[in-house]
Amino acid sequence: MPKPSAIEVVAETETNQADNSRRRFLNRMAQLTAGGVGGIIANQVNASTPGSVEYAVPKDPTKVQGREPSLDKGYGTRSQFETETRLHLSAPNKQVSVSFTPLENSRGIITPSGLHFERHYAGIPTIDPNEHQLFIYGLVDSPQKFSIDALKRFPSQTRTHFIECSGNSYSEWRKPTKQSVQETHGLTSCSEWTGVLLSTVLKELGVKKNASWMLAQGRDASSLIRSIPIEKVWDDAMLVYAQNGEAIRPEQGYPLRLLLPGFEGNTNVKWLHSLKFTDQPMLSRWETSHYSDLYEDGKSRLFSLTMDAKSVITFPSAGMHLDKTGFYEITGLAWTGQGRVKSVEVSVDDGKTWQKAMLQTPLLPNCHTRFRLPWEWNGELAVIQSRCIDETGYVQPTVTQLIAERGLNSFYHQNGIQSWVIDKDGYVSNTHRT
Secondary structure, X not given: OOOOOHHHHHHHHHHHHHHHHHHHHHHHHHHHHHOOOHHHHHHHHHOOOOOOOOOXXXXXXXXXXXXXXXXXXXXXXXXXXXXXXXXEEOOOOOOOEEEEOOHHHOOOOOOOHHHOOEEEOOOOOOOOOOOOEEEEEEOEOOOEEEEHHHHHOOOOEEEEEEEEOOOOOHHHOOOOOOOOHXXXXXXXXXXXXXXXXXXXXXXXHOXXXXXXXXXXXXXXXXXXXXXXXXXXXXXXXXXXXXXXXXXXOHHHOOOOEEEOOOEOHHHOOOOEEEEEEEOXXXXXXXXXXXXXXXXXXOXXXXXXXXXXXXXXXXXXXXXXXXXXXXXXEEEEEEEOOOOOEEEEEEEOOOOOOOEEOEEEOOOOOOOOEEEXXXXXXXXXXXXXXXXXXXXXXXXXXXXXXXXXXXXXXXXOOOOOXXXXXXXXXXXXXXXXXX
C-alpha cells in the first residue's frame, strides 16, 4: 500500500484528536450526571428555559422587523408590533381637533409624548423658537419680553403632573355609552415637564400689589385667553419648554406653554405669547360661554378651575373580553387637582362593598396614580367600579350624585364613578349605577 501523504497524516491526526475530545466530553458529562450535577448542566445545554420559544437566527436581522437596513435615522422609532395611537375625533372644521389617549394600554403613569391627548381650536401654528418671545406686562414694575433662550437661563424645575380637559367624560353625563375607556376618559395625560417657575421670573419684574389676575394668551389663530387667579401664579405655575426629556411637541404648545398643575386643561395655555397682570378677570368667551358650568336654573358656575378627584378602571374596561374565569388584576388610574391621591377603593359587587387598592409609587401631587387589585372572577355577572379619595378628604361621587347637584345641563367637570359591567360571557360594557 502506498504511504499516506503528509496532509493525510495531519488530517487523520486531527480527526482522532477530535474524536478523543468528543469522547472525553461525553465521559465527563456522564460522570457529572451520575454525581447529581449533570441534571442541572443537561437542562442548560440540551433544553431551553421552560415556557420559552426558540427561534432560528435570521440571516438578515434587519428584515425581521420589516425595515430597511441602516435603522438609525437619528431619532428612534417604536417596534412595528406596538400599535397604540390616539383616537382622533373628526370635526366639521378641520382646524378644530381633539384626540384621546389610549389609557387602556398605558403602563405606569407617564404618557408618551406622542400619545398625549390634544385639543385645539385653530390648527397647530409653526413657530420658530429663535424668534418667539413672551411678553409680560400690565400691573408690573418692569414690563419685559423674554426669548426662549432667556427663559432657559433661569433655574429650571422638572415636575410630573397630569393635564385633564374639563370636558373629559362628558359623554357619560346622561346615559351610559358604548364607548371604550379611551373615548370616555382619554382626555387626560401625565407627563414630566421641565421649565421655570413663573414666580421666579416675576421676582425679576416686580408685580404690583393690586394685581389679582393674570391673563394668559396663546399665539394660535384662536387667540385663546384665560384669566388665572394670582394665588395660583405665585403657587406652582410654570413656563415649560420640555416634556418627557425633550422639547414639547407642536401640538402641546411648542416652543412654550403655561402649566398650571391641577387646573383644567384649557388654562394651560399653549404657544404662550403674553401674560398681562390686571385687577380683574377678563371674562372672555373661553370662560363664559365655554368652560363654565350651567345649572338647571340657568345660572352658571364660573372659574371652576380645579379638577376634582377622579379615577377609572382601565382593565378590564368597555370593549374588552375575559376569555375564562379565574385570577385577574384590576388596574386603573386615579388623580386629583387638590394634591395627592390618598387612597383608591374598588368594588366588584356594584358598590355594595369596597376594598382598598394598592397604590403604585411614586405618589406625587397633581399627578396620575396607578392602582391595582387582585380579583378572582367566578363567571357570574359583575359590576366593577373605583373611587378616589384625595388628601383633602374629598370622595369621588357617583354620576347620580353629580346630576342631583348640578342637573343635566352641565358639560364640564364630570368626575363621577365609572361603572363597567362584565356579563356571564366575559364581555365588558358601560353602565350607570346609583
